[in-house]
Amino acid sequence: MTRFVAAGVIGVGVPALAAPAAHADDAEPDLVVSALPTATPKPGETYDQPVTVTNNGTAAASDVTFRVRLTRGLDFTAPEKGCAYTVVADQVRQALCKLDQVIEPGASVTTHVRFTASSKGLLEVVEYGTGRTGQPPASEGFDDSYRRLALTVDNTADLAAVGDKAKAERGDLVKVTATLRNDGPGWIHNQESDDQPGLMVRIPKGTKAVQVPQECAPFGIDGPSGPSEPGHPVYVCWHNDNLLEVGQSLSYRFVLKVTSASGETRGEVKATSVYDIHPAFDKNPANDKASLTIDVPDDNGSTSGGTSGGSGHGDSGTGGHGNDPHGQSAGGSSSGGEQGSASGSGGSSTGDTVTTAAHGSLAGTGADPSVLMAGAGAVVLVTGGAAALLVRRRSAAATR
Structure with a gap:
């Protein structure tokens, strides 16, 4: 050290003219x-x-x-x-x-x-x-x-997307989980930019998002476009403290209402950034995408079959008829690594009642008041009806 x-x-040295003594x-x-x-x-x-x-x-x-x-x-x-x-x-x-x-x-x-x-x-x-x-x-x-x-550091970190699969009938409310995982070998804490690691979630056609994690905002043309709320086709989710340990997973639970008559409908989850830019440190794009799949049986109880896409350790679970196979409700969670949990309760449903547990706030970094590495890249999601406040790819505060 x-x-x-x-x-x-x-x-x-001795100056030519002595300055007045202090x-x-x-x-x-x-x-x-x-x-x-x-x-x-x-x-x-x-x-x-x-x-x-x-x-x-x-x-x-x-x-x-x-x-x-x-x-x-x-x-x-x-x-x-x-x-x-x-x-x-x-x-x-x-x-x-x-x-x-x-x-x-x-x-x-x-x-x-x-x-x-x-x-x-x-x-x-x-x-x-x-x-x-x-x-x-x-x-x-x-x-x-x-x-x-x-x-x-001359190193990499591999962001992986993990999808989910569920079975439900038309009119049902079903819960699916989209997950972002850091497979390492590097931990991720970008304090020089607000283009933080994110998970893009495309809602399966034939379904409608009726409850959405607070950490997930509607995705606009090139970034988050407003507060967390139901009813949008595409969302981007990210962790408030912008930290992903090696092996850590961030999971986001969505409640969907099935509107299609029958068959299999698919959405997608993608490991990316909040602006949908592939992180330069991730050199393995093969596991960036996975599927969110809903099987809707016809009147005879049969579906079109198929499997949901996943990455790494596979899909996170199977749900149906509003059951919660993960023991969680709409919101986010994190596991693995050395971090606490990430969480959020969803927006309101559209006429249907789904009981969800309101999780606590995100685990903070517990940073010292000197805010070591308090970068200027925080992405602030305003949930009081205002748009998400985003300062695009700011540099961190320079040394004065």
Whole structure:
């Protein structure tokens, strides 16, 4: 990890005209740190770069605390003397290190930021630096003394769609589940864009969505087009905290009313993004699509047969006549990985009564108030009748 190597005084000279001496009560340090270069390390590769801490103030800085924080796809190398290591909220690795040299006004010292990319590293962020006076950095915000570096590990993550199959008669209400799964090897937490991983859900023809998860919005021309509500042919669903662990599944339960007379009707689920753009980190498009299939028997009780499409571990279940084979109701859930549940209750039905349990809100990241990796890419779904607020593919807040 981070080795703190004291450097000599850099470029301290005597000016031709002495500046007025600062009043003792006004003198204080003003520390700034140099910017780290970006990189694309491979899993298992170590990043090791120097950082210069310079005192632009009028008083010496002593007992300077240098802090480094790493998202979960990165980890520190061997512990360094003078550093205390902890894991804070959302599995963020933190090192608090004491620099062993007083930094006089105009002087600089050099330290190193060192970490290794893990096998699940992908879209990562590093925070590093100190407070302006040498105390630990403020709980939020970045400036010239405390900086943020976004980097991408040379890795992939495989988003897979999982469909569902049900059997119902005309006029029935039936529940189907559409699922988005991360098969890894990288975890996904994109904090540099609001084009987050999403699941496109096309409602089978001959059915109508009467209850919809709150995390699913109608899809317009090129993105979400309004609040969650029944009656639309296509939806896009996404997780509010925009995080998908390796092995994690996000499931979204829809209640459909069957309007077709008989036969098999199919819809589709597709692993994509909220703007229906295939993520660059997903190099395996073969499992991006799966089917939502409803078998509607004729008067003799027979159907056209067939199987529903699925990916990875296959379809998520079979339902019929409004039964709930998964023990859930309209809404979303997440499983696997290290995350909690994602959830949402649907919109109102159209005249038919379907009892659904209202799930709780999404599990938050539990982020520290310093909002490590609080990217600017949040997609906000407004459910009070207003349109979804979307700021298309914004960049994250740059270091000031």
